[in-house]
Amino acid sequence: MNNNITRQRPPAQSGAESLPAGRRSHLQNTKERLDGFFRRIPFSFLMAAVFLAAAVFSRTLFGMDAARIWGQGVDATFEGGRWWTLLTALLVPQDATATALAAIGAVLLLGLAERTLGTRKAALAFLTTGLTGGFLGILLQWLGTLTWEWWSTSASTSATVDPLTGVLGALSTATGSMGLLWRRRIRVVLLTFVLIFVLYSGDPEDFYRLLAVLAGLPLGAWLRTSKRPLHVAYSSHRETRTLVAAVVLVTAVGPLVAFLGSTDLTPFAFGSYLFMNDPVDPGMLAAACHGDLPLSRLCIHQLARIGSQGPGMVALAFVPVVLLGLAAWGLYRGRRFGWWLAVGVNTAILLASPGSFSVVRLIGQAGTAVHRPFNGQELVIWMLTAALVPAASLIMLVLKRRHFGIHAPRRAFRRFLLVLLGSFLVLAGACTVAALSALKSIAPRITASGVFLDAPRRFVPPHFLSGPGHFVLPRHTVVSWAYQWSGPAFWAVFVVAALWLLSRSPRLAVAHDVEKFRALLRRRGGGSLGHMTTWEGNTPWFTRDGEGALAYREVNGQAIVLGEPVCAPDRVEQTIREFLVFCDEHNWTPVFYSFHSGLLPVFEHLGWRHMPVGEETVIHTEGLTMQGKHWQSVRTALNKAVREGRTAVWTSWSELPFAATTEIVAISESWVAENKLPEMGFTLGGLEELKDPDVRLMLAVAEDGRIEALTSWMPVHEDGEVVAWTLDFMRRAPESHNGVMEFLIASAALHLQEAGARFVSLSGAPLATKPVPADAAPEAPAAGIAAFLAWLSRTLEPAYGFGSLFRFKAKFHPEYSTLFMAFPDFSALPRIGMALARAYLPEVSTKESMVLARVLGRRD
Template sequence: MTRNRIESESRKRVPTKPIPARGVGIGSFGRFAARRPFALAYAGSLLVVALVSGVISGPSRDIRLLFGTGYESVIELGHWWSPLTSTFFVDNGAELVLALAGAVILLGFAERLMGTRRTVIAFLATAILGATIGLGAQYLGVAGGEMWSRGVSELWAIDPFTPIFGSAMAASYFVGPLWRRRIRVLGLSTVLVLVLYSGQPSDLYRMLAVAVGLGVGWLFRPTLRVTSWRRSSDHETRTLLAAIVGMVAVGPVITIFSGARFGLLAPLGLLFSQDVPTAGEVVDRCLLGDVTRQCVQELSLERIGGAGPVLVSLLPLLTLVVAAVGLARGRRFAAWLAITINTGLALLAAWYYGLLPLSGQAYVWQWQSGRYWEVTLILVVSVLIPLAVALVILGNLRRFPVYSRAGQRRRFLLVTLGSFAALVPFYVGVGWLLRDHFRPAVSLLDLLADVPERFIPVGFLRLERVSFLPTDPLATALYDGVGAVFWIVVFVGAIVCLQSAAVGPTADSPARLRTLLSAHGGGSLGFMTTWTGNSLWFTASGRTAIAYRVVNSIAITTSEPVGPSSEASDAVASFARMCDDRGWVPVFYSLHESWHPVFDAMGWHTMQVGEETLLRPSSWSTTGKKWQDIRTSINRADRAGVRAIWTSYRALSLAATTQIAEISEQWVQEKELPELGFTLGGLDELRDPAVRLMLAVDSADRVHAVTSWLPTYREGVIVGWTLDFMRRRPDSINGVMEFLIAQTAERMQETAQIQFLSLSVAPLAQSSGPRQGGVADRLLDYLGRTLEPVYGFRSLLLFKRKFQPEFAPVFMAFPDPVELPEIGLALAKAYLPSLSMRDVVTLMRGRGQ
C-alpha cells in the first residue's frame, strides 16, 4: 500500500510538457547518416554528376544519347545499360534540387524502414524493370502503329525519380495503415497525373516503377504487418480526396507549361492553354476530318492573348485548388464546388470534343476510322476523369459535415449569378457602342452570340471560328475583361464562403454557445454540442442553446439544453414548436435523470438509451482486491518505461500528432463498418484547444495510447472531465488504457474543484438488467446487439466496471411512440452517416454469425 502510494506520488511529479522533438546536432546527423548510407550516397552521386555534366542547362546532347534511355536508345542503338544510367542525371538545376530532396527524404525514408539491402534491391529493380517494361510496351506500340508510341519514339529520358518513387512504394509495406494509404494514394495520384497530362516516356517508366515497387514491397513485407485496406476514417478520406482534387487542378497546368504534350489528358489541359498560332494556320490543316496528333494537340483559337484570357483559363483551376483546401477541412460547400467545376469540365470537354463537331460545325471527326482509335480514347478519357472525380466526391458527400452559413451560401449564389447577369448586358451594351472598334464591325446579334465565349476558357473554343476581334485597347479590355471579372468574383467568393463555417443562424453562434457552456455547463456531455455537424438553436432570450442534427426529418439533440435551469421547460417547449413548424420530429437525446420532470410534465415518452459511468476523484483509491487489475496495469506500465503525459493537441510535436493519427487509422481499419460519429468524437475533435489529452509515451517518445477529455464548466470553472477519444496501438502493453484512466484520476485528485470524471456513455448499452420490453426498448436492444460484434458497446461498459464507477442512466425523450421506427433509423444514421448498402450487408452477416 505504501509502495503504491510512493509510486503514485513520483508519477505525479513527471512533467506534463509536450513530447520533445529530437535534437539536431552533429550526433543526430551521424545517426541520420548511419541509417541512410545508400540514400545519401545516391544523393551525392547525383550532385557530382550534375556538377560534371552541367548544373544549369543539364547534360549535353552526346551525354543524353549515351546514358539516357528510351525507345531509340535501347531498341535501335542497343544501349542496354541506359535504364539504370539514366537515373543518375537531371535535366536542370531545379530538377537537381528536387531530386536531392527526393533522394534524402523519400529514398532515405525507404532505407530507414526496409534496411540498406532491401532498398538497393528495390532501387535497382524499379529503375531497370520500370523502364524495361515501358520500352517493351513502346516496342509493341510502334510495331502496331499506335500513335503515342510512334510520337515519343525519338525522345530520350533521364529521370532520377523513377527508382525513388518505386522504392518509396516498396517501403509502404513497412509502415502503419495511415502512412501506407497516404504513400500509395499520393504516390499513385502523382504518377498518374504526370502520365495523363504530360505523357512523356519517363512518366510511363515512373508509373511502371511504382507498380514494380509495390510488387517488390509485397515480397519483402513483414509477416506481422496487416496489409489489408478496409476503409479510411472520415478525416483521412477527406484528406485523400482533397489531394486528388488538387492533383486534378494541377494537371492542366502541367500541360500548359510542358514542352511535350503526349498524355491522355493533354487535350483537357490544352483546353486551358493560350497557344496562339498564325491566323487560320491550324484550322485549315484540320479541315475535312483529317485528324492527326498535331491537330489534337495544337488546334488553337485565332484570338489575341493577354491578361484576360489567362485569368479566364487559370482562375477555374485556382478555384478548384480552393475547393481542395475546403475538402480537407470537411466543408460541404467545397464538396459541391468541386463537383460543379469537375462536372463543368467534363461537360465542356464532351461538348468540345464530341457534341460540337456533330452539331453543324465545319469540322467533322472521323470517329468511325480505326486509324484514329487512339484519338477517340484520349478524348473519352478527357471527359471521364473529371466526371469520375465529381462522382466520387458526390458519393462521399456525407463525409463533409461542415456547412457554411446559410446566408453566406445564398450570398455567394446571388453574387455569382448577379455578376453574370450584370456583365452580360454590360458587354452587349458597351460592345454595341464600340461596334466600330471591332473587325469586322459587329451587330447586336453578333455580340449576343458571342456572350458565352467570353466566360469559357479560351481553349474550349479552339474549334470555334473567330467572328470578330477587337482593334484597339478599349475594345480589347471589354472583349477580354468581362470573363476575367466574373471568374475573379467566383474565386474570391469561394474563399469568403469557405471561411464562414458557422453552423448556427449567425456567425457568432459557436462563441455564444461556448459562453453559455462556461456559465452553465450543460452536463457532463455538454461539450459535445460544440462539435462540427451540429446545428445551433437559441431561445429568444439568448440564454439557452440547443445543439441538434436533422436526420430524415428527425431533429436529434446532441445533449441537454445548455442554459439556466429556470429556462429549461420553456426552452424545450420552444424548440419543439420550432421543429413542428418545420415538419421535424424533436427527440431529446442523452439526457440525465434531472430532466425527467420536464418531459413528464409535457406528457412525452422517455426510454433509457445507455449508462454513463462516473468516477469521483476526491475518493479515488486503488486499494483492495477489486482494484487488482488496475494496480497491475500501472505497475506494468512502470516496468515498460511508459509514462502518462497530460497535454493538449496544439502543444504536441509533429511526430506525436502523426503517431496519434496512425493509431486512429489503425483502429478504423480494423473495423468492418465505418467510423462512428454523433456523440463519439474522432481526430478532428482532438484539435479543440479546450480538450485535453492523456498520452501513454515510452522513453523513445513512442505514443502507445491516447485518451481525450472534454471539459465541463460551472460559472467559468472546470468541474469535471469526460472521456471521449480512446485508442491504442495493437502492439502496446496490456492494460495501457486502464493505466491512462487511473493516471487521469490521480491527477484530478490534485485539483479540488474537479468533482467528477465521466467515462462517458456506452451507447445502446446498460448494466441494470433487461429492458422493459416495449417496442422502442426491443428496437434499441436489437440495434445494440447488432453493433456489438463490430463496436463492442457492451464490452466497453464491462471494461469501465473495472473502475468501480457510479452508474447514471441516460435517456431520450420523444413526443409520440408512433415515430419510434423512424427515430431508430435516424439514430443509426446519426452514428453511421456514411453507412452504405455494402456495410448493411456486412452488419447483418455479422449479426447472423
C-alpha cells in the same frame, strides 16, 4: 485573518543558474538528433551525390543533351542493344532543373523510404523498381511499335534519363512497411500524381515512373517487416475527406503539367496551347491546316490561339485549375459547397472534352513526318482517354458524397448568391454596353442581338468554347478591355466569396444548455479543472443518454476538450468514444488537453499519442500547519500583513459594492497596460470569469480599505458538494507590497482548511516540469517533442513568466500532478499547436503582436 507565526530567516534560493544548463542540454540533444538523422539515411545522401556527380560528368548540368548516350528507350536499349542504359538512365539527370529535383527527391523521398525500410532494403527497392519500370515500359513500347500503335511509334525514338523513376519506386515500396494512415495517404497521392503526368504529359519517363510505382507495391508487401496479412481498412469521415481532397488537388495540377510539357503525345496536351498568347497569322493558319506540312503541331498551335488571345483570356484559361484547388480546400473541410464545386468543374470539363476531339482528329489526319496517321480505333481510344480524369473524379465524388455534409448557414449562402448575381449582371452589362457603343469595331460583323448572346461567353474559359465560330475580335480599346477582363474579374469575385462562404460555420444545435451542464458537473464532478469548462467559448456536449458530458472548443478544425469528461467513472471511455464519432461527423480533429494521468489507459487503448503539457500544484489541507523552516517565506508574508493591518476577505463578485468591483477592474486593466502583451484566455480566466456566482474571491485589503490584490477560486464538486477549490485569477495593484500574493494564497488555504476542503489546487502551470529531488538520479536530456516543449517554455518565459509562476507556487510545497494532452496522430501536432495558440490568444492586435515579438526577441 490573524496568524501568530514566529519569524525565521528565509531559506536561501537556489536554481537560478538552471536556464543556461537547460539550453546547453537542448542544443546537445538537437545535435544528437541531426547526427542520428544523417546516420539513418546514408544511401539517400549517397544517391544525391551520385546524381550530382553524374550530371557534372555527363555535362547535362551545363546544358548538354546526354540522353542519346545514357538514356533508355526502344531504339536505344532494344534496337541498339545498349542494355546498360537501363541502369545509367536511373543515375543521370536530364538538365540542371532535373538535377535539383533528383537531389531533393533523394534526400526527402528516398530518405523516407530508407528510414522506413532500412539502408539495404531501400537500395534494393531503388534498383529493382527502377530497372523494372524501365524494362517493362520499353518492352510495352516495343510491342506497341509492332502493331503501329500511335503513341508507341511516336515515342520509340526517344531516349530518356530520369532518376526519379527509382526514387518514386522505392517510396512506393516503403509504403508496405508504413502504418495504415500514411500508407494509404502516400499511395493515393503518389499513384494519382504519376497517373496525371502520364495523361497530361505523356513522356516515356512518365510511363516508366508509373510502372516503377506499381512494381513497388508487391515488392513492398514482400519486404515489409510485419507479416500480418494486409487488409482493406475503412476510412473515417475525416480521412476520406483528406484523400478525396488530395486527389482533386492533384488533378488540378494536370493542366499545368500540359502547359509546362513539350509533347503532343497525349490527348490532354492540347491544353498547353491555350496559354500561348502570340498573334495568329491567317496565312500560316491556312498553310498549317490545309497544306502538306511535315509537322501538325503548328496547325494546332494556331487553332488553339484563336479563342485565347490577350492576357485576360490567358488568365481565364486558368480558372478551372483555381476552382479545383478551391474545391479541394472545401472537400478537406467536409463542406458540401466544395463537393458541388468539384462536381460542377469536372462536369464542365467532361462536357468540354468533345471540343478537344477536333484537335485530336487534326493530329490523326496530319500524322508526322515519320509515323502514320491515327486509325479509327486509336481515335476512339484517345477520345475516351480525354474524358478519363473528369469522369473518374465524378464517380469518386458521387460515391463519397455522404462524407461532405457540412452546410454553410443559409443566410451566408444567400449572400454568396447575391454577390455572384450582382457581379455577373454588372460585368456582363459592361461588356454589352461597351460592345453596343462600338458595334462596328467588332470583327466579324455581329448584330445587337448577337452581342447579348455573346456576353455570357466572356465568362467561360476559351477551351470550353471549341471552334472558330466563337471568335470575335474587338478593335476598340474599351470593348477589347471589357471582353478581356470581365471574365477574370467575375471569377476573382467568385473565389473571394467562396473562401468567405467556406469560413462560415453552421451554428451547432446544442442538446442541453449551460445550466444542464453545470448541474451534471455539480453532480458528477469534472476534476480540479472542471469548472473551467463552463467558461465562455467552450461548447457543452452530451452523450445520447445525457449522463456523460464534456466541453470542447473548436478552433480551425481542432476540437479541443479541456479537462476530464463529466460522467460516472465507469462511463469515461464510452463518453470519449461517442465524442470521437461526433468529431468525425464534423470533420474535426479531437484533442484532449490538460487531463490527469487517470485517463492515459483510455487513450493508450485507442492507440493515441500523448504528452505532458504542464504540472498542477496541489496543497492537501489535512495536517496543514505551515510550520518548519521550509515555510519561512510564507510565514514572513503572513506576519508582515498582520503588522501592516492588511486583511484577507473571502467573498464573491455579487457581494461586492460597486466601488470594490470598479477597483478590481482598475487593477486588472493596470496589469494589462503595464505588460502591453495580449491577455491570454482558454485555461486562464479573466474579469468575466470572476462574475460567475460559483466563483469565490480572496481579496487583500489594506488598512485604508484599498484592494491591493485579489485571487479567484473555482469550486471542485463531487456528489453535489464542493470538496475543494482551484486557484485561477491572480492580480495585484502596481503599488502593492511584496509578499501580498503569498499572503492571499496562504490565507485562502488556511480558510478553506477550516471550511473542510480536502485540498487546494494552485492550478496548472503550462509547459512546466516538476522539480527533481536533490537525491534523485539525473534525468536523461529531453528528446523529441519534450525538448521542443522545454525550448518553448524558455522562449515564452520573458513574456508570460510561466516558469516564474511555477517556482512561486513551489513556496507552498505542493504535491505535483502532471497534466497531459492526447491526440490521434503526430502529423496533426502543427495544426493542434496553432489551434491552441488561437485558443489562448484569440484576439491579438498588430501592436500586441509586435510587442510580443520584441519581448520574445530579448529572451537571451
